Amino acid sequence: MKLPFYINNFLSETGSISRFITRFFGQLFHPRYEIRQFIRQCYLIGCLSFPLIAITGFIMGLVLTMQLRPSLIAYGVESQLPIMVSLAIVREIGPVITALIFAGKISSGIGAELGSMKVTEQIDAMEVSGTNPFKYLVVTRVLATTLMLPLLTVLSDVISLYGSYLGVNIKGHTSLQLYFFQVFHTLQFSDVLPALIKTVFFGFAIGIIGCYKGYNSSKGTEGVGRSANAAVVISSLFIFIIDLVTVQITDILGLN
Amino acid sequence: MANKTGENVTLGFFVAAGVVVLIVSLYLIGKNQSMFGSTFHLRARFENVNGLMAGNNIRFSGIQAGTVNKITVIDDTTIEVDLLIEKEMKPFIRDNALVNIGNEGLMGNKVINIIPSRYPGGIITEGALLLSKSTPYPDDMMQTLSLTNDNVEVLSGDLVSTVRRINESKVLWQILNDTTLSEGLRVSMSNLREATVNINNLSASLNSVISDARAGKGTAGALIADDSVATHLKQAISNINNASKESLEVLTKLDSIVSQTQTDLSHGNGIANALLKDPLMVDKVNASIENIQKGTTSFQESMEALKHNFLIRGYFKKQEKKKSKAKK
Numbered sequence: 409m410k411l412p413f414y415i416n417n418f419l420s421e422t423g424s425i426s427r428f429i430t431r432f433f434g435q436l437f438h439p440r441y442e443i444r445q446f447i448r449q450c451y452l453i454g455c456l457s458f459p460l461i462a463i464t465g466f467i468m469g470l471v472l473t474m475q476l477r478p479s480l481i482a483y484g485v486e487s488q489l490p491i492m493v494s495l496a497i498v499r500e501i502g503p504v505i506t507a508l509i510f511a512g513k514i515s516s517g518i519g520a521e522l523g524s525m526k527v528t529e530q531i532d533a534m535e536v537s538g539t540n541p542f543k544y545l546v547v548t549r550v551l552a553t554t555l556m557l558p559l560l561t562v563l564s565d566v567i568s569l570y571g572s573y574l575g576v577n578i579k580g581h582t583s584l585q586l587y588f589f590q591v592f593h594t595l596q597f598s599d600v601l602p603a604l605i606k607t608v609f610f611g612f613a614i615g616i617i618g619c620y621k622g623y624n625s626s627k628g629t630e631g632v633g634r635s636a637n638a639a640v641v642i643s644s645l646f647i648f649i650i651d652l653v654t655v656q657i658t659d660i661l662g663l664n
Numbered sequence: 665m666a667n668k669t670g671e672n673v674t675l676g677f678f679v680a681a682g683v684v685v686l687i688v689s690l691y692l693i694g695k696n697q698s699m700f701g702s703t704f705h706l707r708a709r710f711e712n713v714n715g716l717m718a719g720n721n722i723r724f725s726g727i728q729a730g731t732v733n734k735i736t737v738i739d740d741t742t743i744e745v746d747l748l749i750e751k752e753m754k755p756f757i758r759d760n761a762l763v764n765i766g767n768e769g770l771m772g773n774k775v776i777n778i779i780p781s782r783y784p785g786g787i788i789t790e791g792a793l794l795l796s797k798s799t800p801y802p803d804d805m806m807q808t809l810s811l812t813n814d815n816v817e818v819l820s821g822d823l824v825s826t827v828r829r830i831n832e833s834k835v836l837w838q839i840l841n842d843t844t845l846s847e848g849l850r851v852s853m854s855n856l857r858e859a860t861v862n863i864n865n866l867s868a869s870l871n872s873v874i875s876d877a878r879a880g881k882g883t884a885g886a887l888i889a890d891d892s893v894a895t896h897l898k899q900a901i902s903n904i905n906n907a908s909k910e911s912l913e914v915l916t917k918l919d920s921i922v923s924q925t926q927t928d929l930s931h932g933n934g935i936a937n938a939l940l941k942d943p944l945m946v947d948k949v950n951a952s953i954e955n956i957q958k959g960t961t962s963f964q965e966s967m968e969a970l971k972h973n974f975l976i977r978g979y980f981k982k983q984e985k986k987k988s989k990a991k992k
Contacts (some may be wrong), residue, residue, distance in 0.1 A: 448668075451675040458678060559682030566685050592692040596719065600693060604686075 428620045432550055435543050446548040453514050453549070454556030461560045462567050464509050469497060469568030473575030486580065493572040494591040495599060502565040503603050504651055507610035510557055511643040515618035518549055519639030522622025523632035531623070546623060550615035557611030558604055598663040606654040613646040696731075702751040703730060707793045708763040708776070713743050716765055716774040722747055724761075724778040729753045732776060747776065747794075758785030762797040 411419070473493050480486050522545060525531050534541040573587045621639040625631045694700050710716075713735060722730040730749040738744050749757070760781040768775045779797065788794075800808075830836060839845060876882055880889030887893055928934030929941065938945045971980050 447672060447675060450679070451671045455671075455674050455678045559679060559686075562682050562686045562689070566689075592689070593696055595689075595693050596696075597690070597693055600689065 424624070425616070425620055428623070429616055431542065432547060432616065435540070435547050436551070440540075440543070442544050442548050445544055446551055449548045449552035450556055453552045454560060457510060457513055457556070457560060458563065460513060461506055461509055461564045464505065465502070465564035465568040466571040468501060468505055469493065469571030469573075470575040472496060472501065472568075473572040474578065477575075477579065489576055490572070490582065490587050490590040491594040493575075494569060494594055497568045497572065498565055498595060499599050499603050500651075502568055503561050503607045503610065504647065506561045506564045507557060507607065507614065507647045508644055510553075510560060510611075511614045511647060512640055514553060515614045515639040515643040516636040518553075518615065518618030519622040519625070520632055520636035522546075522619060523625030523635040524629075526623060526625045527628055527632055542623075546619040549619055550612060553615030553618075554608055554611040557614065558607040561604070561607040598658075602654060602658045602663055606650060609650045609654070610647050613650060614643045617643040617646060696728075703748045704751055704754060704790050705733065706747040706749055706757075706788065707791060708745050708747060708796050709738070709793065710743050710745065710765065710796050711741055711798070713745060714765055714774065716745065716776070720774050720776065721768070722749065722776045722778065724749075724753055724757060725780060726777075727753075729757075729778065745776065754788060756780075757788045759788050759792055759794075760785035761788070761794055763794045764797040764799045766799065 410416075473489060476492060477486065477489060480489055480492065522531075525545070531541045531545070534544065569588070569591060573582070573584060576582050576587065618639040621635040621642070622632075625635040627634075691700065716732060716735065718732050718734055720732045721728060722732065730747060730753070732745055733748040734746040736744045736746070747763075757778060758781060760783060762779045762781065764777050764779065766775050766777045767773075778794070873882075873884070877884040877888050879885060925934065925936045928937050931937075932941070970976060
């Protein structure tokens, strides 16, 4: 039976990604460990993404608060603004928006970098020189994205909450102490931990899709651009799919 | 090499910052749920926990004191709630404190309130069972509110009917529109004021009389204050009693006389019968009176004859002269 082209292409792509993931886990626990490269990638992926994440997080908290305020005033529950904003940021908006920004910056960067290395046969050269390119290029980057995104999300949440605090104080007055007391009084482990765990999966998806697209890039420089674009699109889509699955799981576990 | 070291330092700072923020956040959340620090357990039993869940806050006199640890169904009417209380609250919670289930705000989460008793009590011990105090549940409150609404509806209906009757009342509106009524009322009030003044004066006078009487002044005072008057009064009353007794005896005698007389009259005996009923007696009396008149006339003639006698005529002339002098 011959399947339609797009279905065939989709299934083929899914199978290739699965093989790529399997290969990643296969390489992950076998020496030699590329520690220095991993740390460098953590720096490049984590530290250099922080300013962008911080700015977007700050604006997100501020805007969300200013947008929610009129509705809450209409219901006479303006004092609940810190509680609502903190829950929204920590549970959903913080992780998802941070992951999307991160995907836009990192996944495309990895896709383009590995794609250009592929089309310029640098990866083949590494193999010839005795370096395991998968371990050196893919494992380090995927590990870095997996570990850095949760940290970036935590920092982004805090900056968003500070932005929200400023948003609350634009038309009202709440002390920083009272604001953060209300926030931490509202938050529970069931709010923080599922959100933190899902960012690990977001990070892994962003890294693995970026690496896969770059590592399997072809057709010259045109293919590099296409790989970078596809990496962003697919990793963004994966973020929402993982988010949906996480919400279902936390709901089943009674954590919502 | 220096560049790589700089990168490492930046990365280290970034990772450390992220981890510290994460740990602090988790600690603050955990602290709110009484997961860190020393705690102790208390118990409370309710008939209905009304949506209380594990993790809900516990407040002692409004201060955050712990969280609900566990909720267990004991039987069909009893639910036991295990309370995880911060140890620093232990010296302040007494064994006679009461617990109830309240709300954090109007629509907030459920909260357990520990209410201290006004009376002295012993220090609470680990696992002690606190007495629960039932609070009105929202459903009960809504039912009461519904009843109140019904009553208000009835009252408003009655009020509308009353106002309508007032509006339709011609007499009332005539009274309200009567401009002379106010003048009449004003005059009445003026009269009332005067009457009040008079009553005040009267009461002042009465006060004066009463105080005089108390002081023993005047007749009333003598009556009230003088003991001898009372003695005299007693004597007078005693005399009146004696007189009435004697009168009674006289009346008794008179009664016997009258009855005797009546008996005589009926039997035709006695003087009364002779005087009232005997015609012969009347004739005899008339004859006697006639004889007396004749005798009196003869006596007058004899006396006239004596006046003209020379022996005693002088005496009568002296008498006439004295009378004429007295007239002048």
